[in-house]
Amino acid sequence: MKQFVRQKFHLEPNIGLLNDPNGLVQYKGIYYVFFQWNRFEKNHTYKEWGLFTSKNLIDWNFKGSAIIPDQEYDLNGVYSGSSYVINDKLYIFYTGNRKYENRRKSSQCLVISKNGRNFLKKGIIINTPTKYSEHFRDPKIFKGKEKDYFIVVGAQTAETKQGAIVLYRSPEGENWRYISELAISQKYQMVECPDLFSIENKYILLYCLQHRDNEKDIPLKSFAVYKIVDLDEATGRLDDNNLDENYFMMDYGFDFYAPQTFKDDKNRRILWAWMSRMNDDEEEAFAKLQDSIHCLTIPREILIKNGRLYQKPIEELYRxxxxxxxxxxxxxxxxxxxxxxxxxxxxxxxxxxxxxxxxxxxxxxxxxxxxxxxxxxxxxxxxxxxxxxxxxxxxxxxxxxxxxxxxxxxxxxxxxxxxxxxxxxxxxxxxxxxxxxxxxxxxxxxxxx
Structure with a gap:
C-alpha cells in the first residue's frame, strides 16, 4: 500500500508531517513554497519550516529545513507566516511559539534573506497586545495601494475568547504599528491564517474559522472561507467586519485548510492550501505504512467572476x-x-x-x-x-x-x-x-x- 498512497504531482516531503503552506513568494525568478514541517515524527509535536523551490511550478526541488526553532522566543515552534520581497531582499514573517509551564507565549518574528538560501533571524517585531490571548498568530503581509505595507494577524480576544483579525502597518517592513481590530467573530473562538489581497480593485479576505475548547486549549472544528470587502487603508477599517456572515466556502471537500496566496511576475494570484482536515485517528491510520503524511493542493489561480472567487489549476499543470x-x-x-x-x-x-x-x-x-x-x-x-x-x-x-x-x-x-x-x-x-x-x-x- 505504501507506493499507492504517496503522491505523484502534489508537494509532499519525504519524511514527517506537513501542514500549512507558508511564505509563498517568487524571488529572483524562483518560486518558494515554505511549509510547516515536523521532520522527526508524523504528528504535530514539533514545527519548523521546510522548503520547496521551482523555476517553472512543475519541477520542484526539496530543500529540507529552512527556518528552525533555535531561539528563546520560538523554541516550541516556528509557526505559520508569510513572505514579501522588499528592496530586493526576502522578508519572512512567522509566529514564534514558546511555552512556559504550559502557558503559551506568541511573538511575531522577522527573518531576512539576501539570496533565498541563508535566513537571518532579526527577532520579535510584534508582541501580543493585552486585548488578545496568546492565540495570536499567522502574520500575512501585503502591500497597500500607496507605499505602506500591512500585516493581518489571526487572533483571539483575551476576555471574551472570540476570534478576530488584527491589522498592522509599516513604512518599510521592519517597524510595525497596530492599526485596528479589522474584523471579529461572535460565534467562533479563533481565526487562523488570514490573507488579505486585492484583485481588480476589490479586496479579498481569506480566513479560517475555528471552534475551540478553551479549557482544554484544543481545536474542535475548522474550515476556510472568504468574503469580498472594501478596505479603508487610512483608518484600517473594512466595510464588513462581521466574520460570521456574508462569507463563502473556499472549498467544499473533505481536505482543504490554511490557504495562502501570492502574486507572481505574470500578475497571477496563486493559491496553495494544506490538503487535510483529518482527525488524529484518521491521520494515524493514513500514515501507518508511510514515511510521511499530508501534502499541499495543486496550485490554483484565483480570479473574480460574477462577484465570487473562482479557482482554476495554473496553466503549467496542463504540461x-x-x-x-x-x-x-x-x-x-x-x-x-x-x-x-x-x-x-x-x-x-x-x-x-x-x-x-x-x-x-x-x-x-x-x-x-x-x-x-x-x-x-x-x-x-x-x-x-x-x-x-x-x-x-x-x-x-x-x-x-x-x-x-x-x-x-x-x-x-x-x-x-x-x-x-x-x-x-x-x-x-x-x-x-x-x-x-x-x-x-x-x-x-x-x-x-
Missing part, C-alpha cells in the same frame, strides 16, 4: 497531461475506464441540461449531481469506519467538470472553478477504475510525473 485513455462506452449510456496508473485527468464538458451525474471512482469515491435537488455531492469511503461520508453544496446548474486524481487524492473543479471539492483518498488497490453515466463530452488523459 503534465500525457496520452489519452480510451473510454469504453456502453449501449445504455454508461462508460467504464480501467487504468493501471495511479493518476489521471478527466474533463467533462457540454453536459446536457437537466442531466444527473452518478459516478464511482476507485471504489472509494462517488460523485453525484442531482438536477432536481440542485445539489452536487462527493461521497468518500471512510478508511476507519468503512462508511460513506458526504460533502455537498448547492449548485444551480452543472456545465462542466475538471477532475485531477493523484495516488491518494481527488480535486474537482466545477463550472470552470465556480466551486471546488478537494479530498484525500485511502486507496485499497492498485490503479484507477471509473464508471458512470456518460452525459457529455468526456476526455481522459494520463498524468506524466
Amino acid at each position: 503534465l497531461l500525457a496520452e489519452k485513455i480510451e473510454i469504453e462506452k456502453q449501449s445504455d449510456g454508461q462508460f467504464d475506464i480501467v487504468n493501471d496508473r495511479h493518476s489521471m485527468y478527466l474533463k467533462l464538458k457540454d453536459i446536457a441540461s437537466g442531466q444527473d451525474i452518478d459516478w464511482t471512482v476507485k471504489d472509494e469515491i462517488k460523485i453525484n449531481y442531482s438536477y432536481k435537488k440542485k445539489e452536487f455531492a462527493l461521497y468518500r469511503l471512510n478508511w476507519l469506519t468503512n462508511n460513506w461520508d458526504k460533502k455537498s453544496c448547492d449548485l444551480e446548474s452543472l456545465m462542466d467538470l475538471e477532475i485531477w486524481i493523484d495516488n491518494s487524492s481527488i480535486e474537482i473543479f466545477i463550472n470552470a472553478g465556480e466551486k471546488v471539492f478537494s479530498s484525500r483518498i485511502y486507496p485499497k488497490h492498485q490503479g484507477i477504475s471509473i464508471s458512470g453515466n456518460l452525459c457529455g463530452d468526456l476526455s481522459v488523459r494520463n498524468i506524466d510525473k
Whole structure:
C-alpha cells in the first residue's frame, strides 16, 4: 500500500508531517513554497519550516529545513507566516511559539534573506497586545495601494475568547504599528491564517474559522472561507467586519485548510492550501505504512467572476497531461475506464441540461449531481469506519467538470472553478477504475510525473 498512497504531482516531503503552506513568494525568478514541517515524527509535536523551490511550478526541488526553532522566543515552534520581497531582499514573517509551564507565549518574528538560501533571524517585531490571548498568530503581509505595507494577524480576544483579525502597518517592513481590530467573530473562538489581497480593485479576505475548547486549549472544528470587502487603508477599517456572515466556502471537500496566496511576475494570484482536515485517528491510520503524511493542493489561480472567487489549476499543470485513455462506452449510456496508473485527468464538458451525474471512482469515491435537488455531492469511503461520508453544496446548474486524481487524492473543479471539492483518498488497490453515466463530452488523459 505504501507506493499507492504517496503522491505523484502534489508537494509532499519525504519524511514527517506537513501542514500549512507558508511564505509563498517568487524571488529572483524562483518560486518558494515554505511549509510547516515536523521532520522527526508524523504528528504535530514539533514545527519548523521546510522548503520547496521551482523555476517553472512543475519541477520542484526539496530543500529540507529552512527556518528552525533555535531561539528563546520560538523554541516550541516556528509557526505559520508569510513572505514579501522588499528592496530586493526576502522578508519572512512567522509566529514564534514558546511555552512556559504550559502557558503559551506568541511573538511575531522577522527573518531576512539576501539570496533565498541563508535566513537571518532579526527577532520579535510584534508582541501580543493585552486585548488578545496568546492565540495570536499567522502574520500575512501585503502591500497597500500607496507605499505602506500591512500585516493581518489571526487572533483571539483575551476576555471574551472570540476570534478576530488584527491589522498592522509599516513604512518599510521592519517597524510595525497596530492599526485596528479589522474584523471579529461572535460565534467562533479563533481565526487562523488570514490573507488579505486585492484583485481588480476589490479586496479579498481569506480566513479560517475555528471552534475551540478553551479549557482544554484544543481545536474542535475548522474550515476556510472568504468574503469580498472594501478596505479603508487610512483608518484600517473594512466595510464588513462581521466574520460570521456574508462569507463563502473556499472549498467544499473533505481536505482543504490554511490557504495562502501570492502574486507572481505574470500578475497571477496563486493559491496553495494544506490538503487535510483529518482527525488524529484518521491521520494515524493514513500514515501507518508511510514515511510521511499530508501534502499541499495543486496550485490554483484565483480570479473574480460574477462577484465570487473562482479557482482554476495554473496553466503549467496542463504540461503534465500525457496520452489519452480510451473510454469504453456502453449501449445504455454508461462508460467504464480501467487504468493501471495511479493518476489521471478527466474533463467533462457540454453536459446536457437537466442531466444527473452518478459516478464511482476507485471504489472509494462517488460523485453525484442531482438536477432536481440542485445539489452536487462527493461521497468518500471512510478508511476507519468503512462508511460513506458526504460533502455537498448547492449548485444551480452543472456545465462542466475538471477532475485531477493523484495516488491518494481527488480535486474537482466545477463550472470552470465556480466551486471546488478537494479530498484525500485511502486507496485499497492498485490503479484507477471509473464508471458512470456518460452525459457529455468526456476526455481522459494520463498524468506524466
